[in-house]
Amino acid sequence: MTCDMSTTFTEQTEWMLKVRDARDRAAFAKLFDHFAPRLRGMLMKNGFGAAQADDVIQDVMLSVWRKAHSFNPERANVSGWIFQIARNRQIDVIRKDRRPMPEELAMPESTDIDGEQVLGIEQEAASLRAAISRLNPEQRDLVQKAYLGELSHSEIQAETGLPLGTIKSRIRLGLERLRHELKGER
Amino acid sequence: MTDIAHHIPEALLASYVSGTLAQPFALVVAAHVSICEECRANLAAHEAVGGALLDAFDPISITDDLRNRVMAGLDDDIVPEPVRPRGDNTYPTPVLEALGSKPPKWRSLGPGAKQCILNAGKDGSVRLLYIAPGFAVPDHTHGGLELTLVLQGAFKDETGRFARGDLEVADDTLEHTPVAEEGLPCICLAATDAPLKFSAFVPRLLQPLFRI
Numbered sequence: 565m566t567c568d569m570s571t572t573f574t575e576q577t578e579w580m581l582k583v584r585d586a587r588d589r590a591a592f593a594k595l596f597d598h599f600a601p602r603l604r605g606m607l608m609k610n611g612f613g614a615a616q617a618d619d620v621i622q623d624v625m626l627s628v629w630r631k632a633h634s635f636n637p638e639r640a641n642v643s644g645w646i647f648q649i650a651r652n653r654q655i656d657v658i659r660k661d662r663r664p665m666p667e668e669l670a671m672p673e674s675t676d677i678d679g680e681q682v683l684g685i686e687q688e689a690a691s692l693r694a695a696i697s698r699l700n701p702e703q704r705d706l707v708q709k710a711y712l713g714e715l716s717h718s719e720i721q722a723e724t725g726l727p728l729g730t731i732k733s734r735i736r737l738g739l740e741r742l743r744h745e746l747k748g749e750r
Numbered sequence: 751m752t753d754i755a756h757h758i759p760e761a762l763l764a765s766y767v768s769g770t771l772a773q774p775f776a777l778v779v780a781a782h783v784s785i786c787e788e789c790r791a792n793l794a795a796h797e798a799v800g801g802a803l804l805d806a807f808d809p810i811s812i813t814d815d816l817r818n819r820v821m822a823g824l825d826d827d828i829v830p831e832p833v834r835p836r837g838d839n840t841y842p843t844p845v846l847e848a849l850g851s852k853p854p855k856w857r858s859l860g861p862g863a864k865q866c867i868l869n870a871g872k873d874g875s876v877r878l879l880y881i882a883p884g885f886a887v888p889d890h891t892h893g894g895l896e897l898t899l900v901l902q903g904a905f906k907d908e909t910g911r912f913a914r915g916d917l918e919v920a921d922d923t924l925e926h927t928p929v930a931e932e933g934l935p936c937i938c939l940a941a942t943d944a945p946l947k948f949s950a951f952v953p954r955l956l957q958p959l960f961r962i
């Protein structure tokens with residue numbers, strides 16, 4: 565199933581795969597230079613002071629390095645994966661307790677990639693970015709507040725104005741493929 | 751696994767992803783996602799929204815000092831993370847973690863019902879409920895949000911049937927009397943943000959006598 569479509573993945577996915585599969589430091593440095601300044605933007609928006617933001621960025625980026633083995637581009641894009649690590653870290657810092665986490669799915673032994681599936685995830689992530697940029701300012705502000713932890717669950721509207729149906733089905737395909745693969749390995 | 755009929759509402763998933771969901775509810779979400787592939791995918795979709803928002807932030811420059819610190823940190827030994835318990839046929843991983851991987855310490859709630867409180871604080875509480883076949887689920891709260899996830903067996907109420915993996919979302923507008931089905935005892939993970947009201951258990955416990 566190995567395929568050489570990998571040249572068409574986004575830079576971020578390429579870097580992340582090099583970190584995951586080859587422990588490539590140069591690729592990690594590129595990930596850092598891309599994501600650390602954006603994490604800083606997000607943390608400042610969340611009211612973190614400069615020093616505290618730096619600590620969180622350091623922890624998050626080192627987690628990216630250490631947890632790279634659990635990155636699966638068939639189920640998540642790099643930004644979503646890093647966002648989730650960052651939110652966990654922020655919760656640790658703010659609440660001093662850990663958020664209960666779902667059981668993680670086992671990773672398949674092989675690092676073969678279904679290029680089409682990865683591209684599908686990337687395309688869906690890109691259309692999500694486009695959909696966010698098309699929201700009117702109030703909606704966009706609400707979505708940002710909802711996902712950055714400024715709204716309680718009862719304040720979050722079920723209808724965000726974002727089309728999530730297609731990305732959900734795409735991720736579900738990735739999960740099905742994984743389950744199939746894991747069955748084959750047993 | 752595929753016949754789960756009642757899933758996590760979107761707003762709760764978004765709230766879990768954002769980290770604002772109170773700990774008791776977050777445990778129920780994590781437990782459901784552990785055994786529901788549909789919600790696992792949905793959760794990942796909400797994380798992707800977070801990722802898209804992260805992408806859109808204006809970058810703020812990083813000091814060389816921080817960059818050097820992080821690059822130097824790559825040489826640190828990686829301390830392996832503790833191995834998490836594997837979910838069994840009843841208790842998913844996050845519930846086992848909340849139990850400290852020990853069997854639940856059940857306390858009687860009267861005939862046919864037991865509970866084991868996993869966590870209770872100002873954010874609300876989360877417990878395991880054990881309901882013998884044919885008995886009613888004791889109603890412990892009035893007001894606020896209540897999430898009930900079935901881990902074993904099944905119950906029925908005015909709104910439908912809930913079996914393993916099904917999540918019932920109730921607020922104070924729902925008047926219901928869930929009754930455990932015949933067969934296996936029904937074990938649920940139940941979270942609420944209302945304060946505990948032990949006295950409220952008593953009248954409800956008499957109900958099976960009248961209903962069966």
Ligand SMILES: [Zn+2]
Nearest residue numbers: 757758786789
């Ligand atoms: Zn579900």
